[in-house]
Structures are given as C-alpha cells and as structure tokens.
C-alpha cells in the first residue's frame with residue numbers, strides 16, 4: 001500500500017445518486033452462517049453502508065467508509081472480515097503447522113470502550129456462526145506476559161489501540177516479520193479520532209511494517225484532515241463510500257429518525273428543567289445525559305438522587321473495569337439514566353500556551369486527577385436502546401452535537417434529543433443551528449417543559465431544586 005502512489009483510480013460512490021437499492025444479505029454475498037448469526041440477533045436487512053461496503057470488502061478492495069453515526073459501520077467491516085477469515089481458515093487448515101507469527105486481521109480503535117465493544121461483537125458473531133476463530137483484545141499498558149499470552153497462537157483477530165500494538169512491537173512479542181507474513185486485513189475504526197487521541201506517531205511507525213498486499217479499511221462518521229492523512233498513509237486506490245446526508249462541506253448530519261428539542265433557560269434553572277423532564281416522565285427511557293465536566297456529572301447525580309432518580313456516571317476518572325461494568329449494566333437495561341462526561345472536544349481542542357500554563361498552575365494547586373487517555377464515550381460507543389439524549393451542558397461544537405445525539409436513533413431505530421441551553425451557550429447553539437442548515441433547523445423544536453403545571457408548582461419545584469442544588 002504505497003502512500004506515494006497517485007490515487008488516480010480512486011472511486012467515489014454516492015448511493016444517493018444511484019437508484020435506491022433494497023438488497024438482502026444473501027444478495028450481497030454474505031455467508032449463510034453469518035446470515036444465520038444476524039438473524040439470531042434480529043438483524044434482517046443490511047443498512048445502506050453495509051449494502052455497498054460488504055461486496056467491495058469481500059472483493060478485497062481498500063475502502064474508506066464515511067457514513068453518519070449509527071449507520072452500522074461496524075458490521076459493514078466485521079461481516080466481510082469474518083467471512084474472509086472463515087474462508088482462509090478452511091483453506092489453510094492443513095498448513096497450520098507453518099503457523100503465522102502475527103494476527104491475520106487487526107482492528108485498531110481509539111479507546112478501550114470501543115475495543116471492548118468491537119471485541120464483544122466479534123466474539124458473539126463467531127459463537128453464533130460456530131466457527132473456530134480466535135479473537136483477542138488488548139489495550140492500556142499490558143505487561144510482557146499479558147502481551148505474550150494475548151498474542152500466543154496467534155489470534156485470527158486482534159482488537160487493540162495503535163499505542164498498544166506499538167508496545168507489543170517494541171517489546172518483541174509481536175514481530176515486524178510476523179506482521180509482514182501474516183497480516184491480511186487492517187481496519188482503522190473511528191479513523192477521525194485516531195490522531196486526536198495521540199496515535200499519530202504510532203500509526204506512522206506501524207505503517208512501515210504493513211505488507212503491501214494487506215487490505216486496509218478506514219471507517220469514520222466524519223471527514224477531516226486526519227482522515228485524509230490516514231487514507232494517504234495506509235490505503236491504496238481506495239473506494240470511497242460516502243453515504244447520503246454526509247455532505248461535502250458538512251461532516252455529519254443528524255439521522256433523520258432523531259427528533260430534536262431544546263429548552264432555553266438560565267444556568268440556575270437547568271437542574272429544575274432536567275428534574276421536570278425525568279421526574280414527570282416527559283422523556284422516554286433509556287436516557288443518556290451529557291455533561292462537560294466530571295464535577296457537574298457527580299453534582300447532577302447527587303441532585304437527582306434527592307428526588308428518587310437513580311443514575312450512574314461514566315467518565316475518564318473511573319477505573320477501566322468500572323467503566324466497562326457501567327456500560328454493560330446500562331446496555332443490559334439494569335438502570336435507565338446514565339450521566340456521561342464528554343471530554344472528547346476538550347481533547348480535540350488545541351491548548352494555547354496560556355491555557356497549558358493555567359492548567360499546570362491549577363494542577364499544582366489541586367490534587368491532580370488521573371484521567372484515562374484511552375477513554376471515550378461519545379464517538380462510536382453503541383449505547384443500546386437509548387431513546388433520549390439530553391445535553392445538560394451544550395457541546396463545544398456542532399460536530400460534537402451531532403456525535404452526541406447520534407447515540408440515539410441508531411440503525412433503523414428512532415429517538416429524541418433535548419438540549420438545555422443557557423444564555424452563555426447561545427453562541428454555540430446558534431453555530432449548531434447554522435451547521436444543521438435550514439432544513440434540519442426546522443426540525444429543532446422549542447419546548448416549554450411545564451405547560452401543564454401550575455405556576456405555583458413550578459415555583460415550588462424551582463425553590464426545592466435551588467436549595468438542593470446549593471447543598472450538593
């Protein structure tokens with residue numbers, strides 16, 4: 001995959017320009033075992049990105065898939081990847097003595113949560129297909145023996161982060177020659193985030209070991225300079241799949257099946273409004289609430305508890321096992337309200353020198369919190385059956401908004417979002433509205449959450465919310 005070669009055969013495919021196709025998984029050439037597994041998961045019909053992407057990947061093409069949040073990009077690469085491995089496995093069963101030294105397929109993601117999510121999907125598909133494929137995930141800073149045991153075998157599918165793969169390489173557990181000999185498919189998932197998470201050097205180094213014949217797939221909801229750079233670095237004359245609603249100038253557009261609402265209020269009334277929304281069941285469960293800081297998330301959790309509303313928090317400060325446990329519990333429906341701190345944008349935002357200095361001063365004053373750089377709750381995480389997303393704090397950009405509300409209305413489901421906007425957040429809100437464009441702005445509806453409540457009741461609630469808000 002030479003990055004110096006001209007991309008003169010690059011093919012742009014925009015299914016919007018073609019006749020709408022309603023293909024089945026059979027028609028796009030999926031193995032009956034995988035179709036059976038999907039049926040068990042109650043998945044009958046491929047999404048547009050799957051209809052176009054799967055056949056190309058099965059043919060062995062390098063593909064860049066750019067499709068909106070929740071459009072099914074994970075299965076778009078996982079299904080053909082597993083099908084190819086299943087074929088390889090049956091063809092190579094008699095040559096396994098010349099066992100390769102590295103995984104056959106590698107899926108690189110930016111965060112631990114995504115790693116766990118992709119790993120679980122692969123394991124579940126393999127189990128349902130009843131095929132003998134070994135899949136392993138590895139993130140963080142594993143010890144030598146953890147790396148050695150993970151890569152022993154070696155696995156057919158290795159799900160990891162770029163930093164962790166580099167650690168395996170520099171420790172000698174994973175050898176460059178092994179990758180040269182064995183790696184057939186490389187997936188860069190959530191590609192727009194890989195550089196943001198600080199993996200640029202890892203990815204540049206890793207590229208030198210990737211064999212020319214390796215098929216590379218790049219998945220992203222957003223287009224950016226980073227995605228372009230990664231494409232040039234890894235892919236060879238790729239097919240570029242751009243799904244409807246991902247316009248040229250605009251990175252993401254909200255899925256049509258998400259109804260968007262907003263409330264305008266003072267900062268101090270935010271607690272009151274979220275209380276009304278949740279306590280009066282004005283929004284359908286499950287509910288995912290976004291805050292911009294960890295402190296706000298804990299304050300909000302304590303506040304809601306005072307009114308009998310149980311919730312959990314999810315943030316970069318929690319140990320990785322707790323985070324995964326919380327995600328699993330929420331996805332399994334053990335609780336209905338999750339308050340997630342979205343710091344993806346602060347990560348993305350370049351810090352000025354002044355900001356860096358201020359932060360150093362601040363961290364000297366306060367005990368420094370240990371945050372996990374491999375944490376990420378907004379991009380790519382598939383929160384199951386979330387109906388409502390609430391922006392308790394507004395995101396810092398329009399793209400952040402789209403990624404947040406993309407946690408609902410996934411695949412063929414519907415959902416809604418409620419943004420609670422204070423006067424200080426009006427500027428970003430206006431930016432979001434103009435980003436959405438005239439058509440979508442019309443879909444953004446103002447709601448007054450108390451139309452049915454008597455004025456006295458609102459005043460009473462406001463009073464209680466304020467008192468409790470001050471106490472916590």
Ligand SMILES: Nc1ncnc2c1ncn2[C@@H]1O[C@H](COP(=O)(O)OP(=O)(O)OP(=O)(O)O)[C@@H](O)[C@H]1O
Pocket residue numbers: 043044045046047050067068069070071072073074075220221379380381382406410411412
């Ligand atoms: N063909 C399908 N039919 C129904 N549900 C599907 C289908 N394909 C995927 N899904 C489900 O849709 C949800 C979203 O899929 P996925 O996480 O792959 O989206 P995505 O495009 O990667 O989103 P993001 O950009 O937010 O990462 C998942 O719960 C997945 O199981």
